[in-house]
Amino acid sequence: MKNLLYVEDENDLQSIFKNEVIKGTFNVYSADDAPSAIELITEVPFDIIIFDLFYVGKGSAKDILKVIEGTKKKIESEIFILSGYATELEKILGEYSHILDPRNSFLKPEGFFELITRLEKYS
16 A cells, blocks of 8 residues: 655644545555654655645645755655645745646645545556
């Protein structure tokens, strides 16, 4: 089974995603802020990483991307971004275009279901 990291500060979305949407399809790990996600990324080889751009807690998607970009071991995860901020999403896609695929970016809330459909090909 593939390892998936879902970084989301909204507990309801984390719960729905983990327990209802992809239940039994992936080994799902979750984090609610950038430091927690970074810790997991350095410990677990993830096949898929999904994250929001901003967190109520500490850090942001940029912090996670900097770690992925600067890590000595090559991270070969498929990266997805799910966000409610279209302008910020475009900025981060431009800044990290060398590691992000624009086809893997989705706007909340409607993009949540598009993301689920895309994930089906990885299961």
